[in-house]
Amino acid sequence: MDSTLVKPRAEPLGKREQTKVQNRELILDAARKVFAELGFGATTVRDIIRATPLASGTFYNYFKSKEEVFQAIQDDVALAIRPRLRDQRKTAKSVEEFISGTFLTFMEFVAEDHTNFRTMRHSADTTRIRVDTPEVVAGFEELREDIEKAIQEGLFPPVDADYLMAAIVGVAFEVAERMVQRETRDPVAAANFATALFMGGIRTLPHADHPAARTGTA
Amino acid sequence: MDSTLVKPRAEPLGKREQTKVQNRELILDAARKVFAELGFGATTVRDIIRATPLASGTFYNYFKSKEEVFQAIQDDVALAIRPRLRDQRKTAKSVEEFISGTFLTFMEFVAEDHTNFRTMRHSADTTRIRVDTPEVVAGFEELREDIEKAIQEGLFPPVDADYLMAAIVGVAFEVAERMVQRETRDPVAAANFATALFMGGIRTLPHADHPAARTGTA
DNA sequence: ACAAAAATTGACGGCCCGTCACCAATCTAT
């Protein structure tokens, strides 16, 4: 797109490879827009290519179906957040750091990325979709492995790592969902809530001073 | 609506109403089977009616689309579990009873109904679908209202009821998902895990004596 | 028994799907 000097990254890419990358991005951008407008269920491959200067046949040189496009979009998200979560957990010296860092990192990411996040959910009608791409699943398993490692090191008690991972994932996604639906997104508050729940249960949850919590939906 | 005598159960249904009910169930049964076989995304309305003695046009006398059929199936599930959960929460005299009863009721229901539950999830490829039908959403809001009521009665601390509801839902669904994937489904263990998490956090979680938890997936 | 009402049927036009023969753009070697 830009940057011709200074960063001599050069462009050893032939014209061929160049348009390949460009077309792929063209399709992904169009798909993001169309999914957001029509919802996943209602959009067709034709809708996507129509939002593009390309011909219908070209689509199939890049993706097999709209499902695969959706997965690619989700993978981009997973690819962006996984390293952040992994690095954060690596530095955790206590259970509290492990948990609070995980939730805070996740909530801040979602708050930034909430457009994408809502698109993925607010799929037109009442139907919500979630793809567990290899990248996403790998992120989950990485979390479970880190829990198991923490157990072996005596940081965590010897709990059911699979269930604990599931609980963290469930709370993270479901609370994040409510967070982005509120008029003022507060990732710190959301992370604090989730962290307190995992550290000491309901009794140690923060008290709702600002009860925007009453009605919930924005 | 009805009620003409004491026990008007009888069958005052005319032939008309009778086949209407019958056809609807015919379609729903076929849909359950086809969804389970092909996954939601891949099945077409034609697939469903083909698994039925009816003609294609008839389908549209009963449902607008496959989405609506899917919602009807999910609503049946929600309709079955909601009263159980509500009645259970009504009798709760403490936070612990409220929470443990909720999770145990849910996990036992899922364990019984796991075929249906897996169908809804194991949608062919990696794509998982969840419909928030009015019935399902109402169940969530009922839970939130009961939490708010419990807070007003001083049973619960004054926490963010919306987030707490989200956390309960997230843990319930995600842990249930792992539970049904294990070779031996143990709803009591799953409920105990979730309950302990909410009552005292990670530190009070049950220790994994039978570490089927290691690998997770069956 | 008969007419009115209701529900079923399957064929139809329109659209989407995925493919493929054709062609243009790019690359490689001289």
Add this chain to the structure above:
DNA sequence: ATAGATTGGTGACGGGCCGTCAATTTTTGT
């Protein structure tokens, strides 16, 4: 620079699904 080889874009095509609707069958009420 030129030409042949290769890669990749194009859009038309057969097949299938969608949702509708006029015709037909079934049920109801008299």
